[in-house]
Amino acid sequence: MKKHLCYCCTIIFLSLFSCTTEEYAASENRILPKVLKTIYPDNPSGNFETTIFYDENRIVKVSNKFEKIDYSYNGNFISSEVKYNIINGEEVKYSETFYEYENESLKTVSTIMNGERTRFVYSKNDDGSVNMETYIFDTETKKESKNPGLSVLTFNNGNLINLVSNWGYNDVITCSRFQYDGQHNAFKNVLGFKLLLGQNIFGSEVNISSPNNLTRHTDSPIVSGNIVFEPCANTMTYEYNKKGYPTRQTIYDYTGRIINITEYIY
Incomplete structure (x- = not known):
């Protein structure tokens, strides 16, 4: 009888533990930023809010007073992104981006911006880095030509840590x-974002597809023949909630001046 009771208690405990683990995982997956408040300390009149809409963990729309972005999915993969400028209350489409995948990895990104077409093709190297080749479509000749340059992206634990671009000209x-912290990126639970390999989602958030938060972004000197330009760097600091997600990001330029502040509401 005691053995039977002990066995039953063990089963009940394991069941409760399993449910608790599943509920916790589900709770974590539901942590999604709903509103971003962008604050300019030197220009408060420029402050604005961005609202983000979801269908479960799929991002559907991003909207603020300047721009609207619509997203579409094919299963669990983001398939397209359409951007609109808001001009006098009217939506004016200016950009379309289409994503294609191979073996659950990003293969091709095609963009049409203001009538100009560009295609980016990704391929993995043996060391784990990723090559990105660029193709330009000539609207007059109706032919596509490859840019002679090449970009190489290097990752560590899913974070883009190095991007070297030879522009070919x-x-x-x-x-x-x-560089990154060890905390959760606000967008880590958005389905499909982690596959976008450094694409500039939202136009400026370079690290939005990374699992952690960007703390420093440095552009080394740009080399053009014998001319070397001054490098630049931005630094980011964060405040976090109890679960390790950012509630406030402050971006500083190389002089220590605050560029802007972002507040995250989940």
């Missing part, structure tokens, strides 16, 4: 380095 090479 006039010996111009740029090198960007990225």
Whole structure:
């Protein structure tokens, strides 16, 4: 009888533990930023709010007084992104982006911006880095040509840490380095974002597809023949909630001046 009772208690405990774990995971997956408040300390009149809409963990729409972005999915993969400028209350489409995948990895990104077409093709290297080739479509000849340059993206634990771009013209090479904290990126639970490999989602958030938060972004000197330009760097600091998600981000330029502040509401 005692053995039977002990066995029953063990089953009940394991069941409760399993439910608790599943409920916790489900609760974590529901942590999604709903509103972003952008604050400019030097220009309060420029402050604005961005609202984000979801269908469960799929992002549907991003909207503020300047712009609207619509997203579409194919299963669990983001398939397209359409951007509109808000002009005198009217939506004016200016950009479309289409994403294609192979073996659950990003393969091709095609953009149409103000009538100009660009295609980015991704391929993995043996060391885990990723090459990104660029193709330009000529609207007059109706032909696509490959840019002679190449960008190489290096990742660590899912975070983009290095981006070296040889633009293929006039010996111009740029090198960007990225550092991160150990906390949760506000957008880590958005389905499909982690596959977008450093694409500039929302136009400016370089690290939005990374699992952690960007703390420093440095652009090394741009080399063009014998000309070397001054490097630049931005630093980010954060405040977090109890679960390790950011509630406030402050961005500083290389002089220590605050560029802007973002507050996250979940």
